[in-house]
Structures are given as structure tokens and as C-alpha cells.
Amino acid sequence: MGLSLRDTLIDQPAKRPQSRARLEPLPSILKVAILGFGTVGRAVAELLCCSPALPLRLTHIYNRNVDRKRVPWIPSRVRWTDNFDEILASDVDVIVELVGGVRPAGDWVRRALHAGKSVVTANKHLIATEGDELLELARKTGQRLEYGASVAGGVPVLCGLEQGLAGEHLFRLTGVLNGTCNYILSKMENEAVSFRDALARAQEMGYTEADPSHDLGGFDASCKLAILARVGLGAQLNPQDVYSRSIEGVEAVDFEYARKLGCTIRQVAIAELKGTELYAAVQPTLVPLGSPLAQTRDNQNVLITAGVHGGETVFAGCGAGGGPTSVAIVSDLVSISRGPSFTGSHNPPELKSYPLNLDLESPRYLRLSVREGTNISDAVGRVLVESGVCVRSVLQKSDSGSTGSVLVMILESCPVSILEVALKRLKELIDCLASAVTLPIMS
Numbered sequence: 001m002g003l004s005l006r007d008t009l010i011d012q013p014a015k016r017p018q019s020r021a022r023l024e025p026l027p028s029i030l031k032v033a034i035l036g037f038g039t040v041g042r043a044v045a046e047l048l049c050c051s052p053a054l055p056l057r058l059t060h061i062y063n064r065n066v067d068r069k070r071v072p073w074i075p076s077r078v079r080w081t082d083n084f085d086e087i088l089a090s091d092v093d094v095i096v097e098l099v100g101g102v103r104p105a106g107d108w109v110r111r112a113l114h115a116g117k118s119v120v121t122a123n124k125h126l127i128a129t130e131g132d133e134l135l136e137l138a139r140k141t142g143q144r145l146e147y148g149a150s151v152a153g154g155v156p157v158l159c160g161l162e163q164g165l166a167g168e169h170l171f172r173l174t175g176v177l178n179g180t181c182n183y184i185l186s187k188m189e190n191e192a193v194s195f196r197d198a199l200a201r202a203q204e205m206g207y208t209e210a211d212p213s214h215d216l217g218g219f220d221a222s223c224k225l226a227i228l229a230r231v232g233l234g235a236q237l238n239p240q241d242v243y244s245r246s247i248e249g250v251e252a253v254d255f256e257y258a259r260k261l262g263c264t265i266r267q268v269a270i271a272e273l274k275g276t277e278l279y280a281a282v283q284p285t286l287v288p289l290g291s292p293l294a295q296t297r298d299n300q301n302v303l304i305t306a307g308v309h310g311g312e313t314v315f316a317g318c319g320a321g322g323g324p325t326s327v328a329i330v331s332d333l334v335s336i337s338r339g340p341s342f343t344g345s346h347n348p349p350e351l352k353s354y355p356l357n358l359d360l361e362s363p364r365y366l367r368l369s370v371r372e373g374t375n376i377s378d379a380v381g382r383v384l385v386e387s388g389v390c391v392r393s394v395l396q397k398s399d400s401g402s403t404g405s406v407l408v409m410i411l412e413s414c415p416v417s418i419l420e421v422a423l424k425r426l427k428e429l430i431d432c433l434a435s436a437v438t439l440p441i442m443s
């Protein structure tokens with residue numbers, strides 16, 4: 001926080017842009033309360049406090065045990081409270097929910113809407129699981145519920161889909177949507193460190209949640225994919241139903257083999273309408289080095305949309321962190337201040353339930369490691385052929401050295417169900433199999 005913030009604080013009256021004043025009646029100043037003064041809440045407060053030209057005024061900050069959260073740069077007229085009812089009873093126009101999680105956040109959003117307050121949230125977990133009901137409640141109560149920051153942080157993907165691509169028939173959304181996984185995978189790629197070391201570094205830097213399993217296992221990206229599928233494809237998607245595989249198990253050596261194939265590894269989320277079915281997956285994937293998916297680093301996110309008429313469109317930028325996320329939040333607040341004609345509410349009128357296809361088909365990378373230096377190439381080849389899996393090429397043959405060995409193959413495209421049966425048979429047959437890593441290869 002630089003000195004300039006205190007100098008430009010919102011105790012001054014907000015200035016309105018001249019050009020807008022000529023076009024339509026002046027907007028009134030929206031009174032804003034922030035729930036949750038953590039990474040994003042703090043950044044939103046900073047942005048509101050140093051943007052006097054915006055028709056937004058921060059009036060309340062709510063957090064449990066709020067006294068330990070106080071900072072001197074918040075104007076003295078802003079009320080700090082740990083009593084949510086005080087905010088509901090106030091004349092606040094919009095509540096910004098930034099506590100995260102489904103409970104109690106969802107109950108607070110409901111109570112806010114019932115009390116005649118609009119809501120802005122960055123909470124993907126809440127929107128992915130209870131968004132339909134909350135949006136319906138917002139419609140019934142005549143309030144706005146905006147969640148542009150819930151996917152890809154500062155990258156305006158939801159309004160890009162909803163407004164910029166409203167005329168397109170989108171059929172596929174492919175993205176790198178989780179900053180933690182991206183940090184870990186790009187660290188492994190660039191510094192050849194192990195998964196454990198990269199995870200430890202992410203934890204030291206404060207990039208991970210206390211329990212990182214939602215990030216690593218794909219649930220966080222599945223929630224974002226569910227929101228994107230709703231807005232971009234008009235499809236219902238429960239994040240629990242997305243086919244997801246953890247990035248745990250990927251090792252530095254996999255990046256070496258990926259590079260030989262002109263690829264790197266990213267956690268890729270994909271939702272695709274194929275005929276009458278919806279295909280939805282989040283998993284570590286080999287992506288070509290030239291693809292925008294491969295170019296993402298650290299906390300960057302990217303989304304590639306594919307449409308029938310306009311082909312592919314790429315959205316990219318900072319997907320996490322207080323600064324970028326606060327921009328998305330304040331942009332939603334500005335949209336609310338402009339009135340109903342400016343809206344979207346990020347929700348198509350009718351959502352369709354497509355049958356899910358989780359039997360994903362693609363060529364795959366397979367790495368098998370054995371504890372002792374047994375040559376397993378022949379046995380593996382036999383099991384794969386018997387199971388209906390064709391080997392396209394062998395990158396590394398296993399041998400009979402004393403320190404264990406590795407077999408790396410590229411497999412022809414086949415449904416994942418067939419591969420899973422083959423892997424099960426391999427585990428039964430080969431006692432010394434230490435690990436089996438399979439990654440789809442994106443063309």
C-alpha cells in the first residue's frame with residue numbers, strides 16, 4: 001500500500017465520469033460491505049479506497065474477531081464489525097462475500113438477498129454447488145448476484161463468454177484454471193524439482209490452502225469448469241461428476257519425456273459438447289509447447305473457447321492473487337452500479353442437463369516404474385495388446401539393472417475404461433510395479 005492511497009481516500013466525494021453523465025442519469029453511489037478481510041477482501045478494500053471516481057463507497061468490513069484485522073489506511077468512517085446482522089440492518093446496497101467455503105457463506109448470501117442487498121462473490125465452490133438456487137433467489141428478490149471473480153481471478157472470462165461470445169455456438173472450453181497446480185507444474189518443468197519439493201515451495205510461498213487436496217486433486221478446477229459450462233455451454237454440470245485425476249504422481253522425469261514429444265504438462269480442465277453428451281475432465285495432461293495452455297506460468301490462467309462460427313478464442317492473464325481478483329470484484333460492483341440494463345448475472349436463461357460421458361478417449365503417455373531392475377517390456381506389451389490397447393511407440397525400454405527401471409510408452413487413442421482395465425491387470429501381474437503414470441496427450 002503506497003502513500004497515494006491515504007492521499008486519495010474515499011472521504012472525498014466520488015467523481016463521476018463526464019461522458020457517462022451525458023448519456024444517462026447519474027448513478028447513485030453504491031454502499032458496499034465486505035465480508036471477510038483476508039487476501040481478496042483486503043485487496044478489494046484497497047482498490048475501493050484508492051478509486052474515488054467509482055460510484056462505490058466502502059461502508060462496512062465484517063470478519064470474525066475483527067479487531068485483529070483493523071488497518072490504519074481504512075477511512076475512519078468505515079465500520080468494522082463482527083456482527084453480520086448489523087450489516088443486514090444497515091443501508092448497505094451490495095455485500096461482497098469473500099470468506100470462502102459453502103457454509104456459512106451460502107447462508108449469508110441468502111440472507112443478504114432476502115434483505116434486499118445485491119451480492120458479489122469470488123466463491124467458486126459456493127456458485128458451482130448452490131449457484132442455481134442462489135441465482136433463482138436473486139431473481140425472485142430483484143437483486144443481482146455476480147460472481148465474475150469466481151473463475152480465472154482477474155481474467156474476465158465469464159463476461160467474455162456471456163457478452164463477447166453471446167452470438168457464438170460454443171462447443172468446447174479448455175483451460176488451465178488452478179494457480180496452485182500451475183505453480184507446482186511450472187516449477188517442476190523449469191527447475192527439474194520433484195513434486196514434493198515443488199509442493200513444499202508452493203506452501204512456503206502461501207500459494208496453497210491449508211489442505212491442498214482440492215487444488216491438487218482437481219476439485220477446485222472442477223468447480224470453475226462447472227461454472228464455465230453453465231455460462232459458456234448452457235449446460236448443468238455438478239463439479240463432483242467431473243472426471244478428475246490428481247497431479248500427484250507426476251514427476252520431473254515426466255517433463256523430460258514430455259519435452260521429447262514437444263510437450264509440457266499442465267492440469268487441464270475441459271468441457272466439451274459431443275453430440276448429445278457432455279464430456280468433462282480435469283487432469284494432468286501433455287500439451288504441445290506451442291499451445292497457450294503450455295505458456296501459462298505460476299498464477300496465470302488461460303481459457304480457450306471453441307465455437308462453430310468463430311473458431312477459437314483465448315482469454316489469458318492472472319488467475320489468482322488479491323490484486324487481479326479484486327479487479328474482477330470491483331468490475332462486478334461497477335456493473336451493478338450501472339443498473340439492470342447493463343447486466344448479465346452470468347447465467348443463461350435455460351440450462352440443459354446432458355448425459356455425461358466420462359469414458360474419455362485420447363492418445364496417452366504411460367510411465368511404469370518397477371522397484372527391481374526386471375525387464376517388464378514383454379509382459380507389459382502382451383497385457384496391453386490383450387486388453388485392446390495399441391502401443392504407438394516406446395520412449396524408454398525397461399532393462400534389468402539393479403536400481404529399478406522405467407518403461408515409457410505412447411499409446412494409441414483408446415477409451416480410458418479400457419486402459420484402466422489394462423493397468424489393473426498389470427498391477428496384478430507385475431509384483432514389483434512401483435508406480436504407473438498415465439497422462440492424456442492433447443493434440
Ligand SMILES: NC(=O)c1ccc[n+]([C@@H]2O[C@H](COP(=O)([O-])OP(=O)(O)OC[C@H]3O[C@@H](n4cnc5c(N)ncnc54)[C@H](OP(=O)(O)O)[C@@H]3O)[C@@H](O)[C@H]2O)c1
Pocket residue numbers: 035036037038039040041062063064097098099100101104122123124149150153319320321322325
Ligand atoms: N486468493 C485468491 O487468489 C482468490 C482468487 C479467486 C477467488 N478467490 C476466492 O475468494 C474468496 C476469499 O479468498 P481469500 O484468498 O481472500 O481467503 P482468505 O485469505 O482465507 O480470507 C478469508 C477471510 O474470511 C474470514 N472468514 C473465514 N471464515 C469466516 C467466518 N466463518 N466468519 C467470519 N469471517 C470468516 C477469514 O478470517 P480469519 O482470518 O479469522 O480466518 C479471512 O479474513 C474464496 O472464496 C476464494 O476461493 C480467491
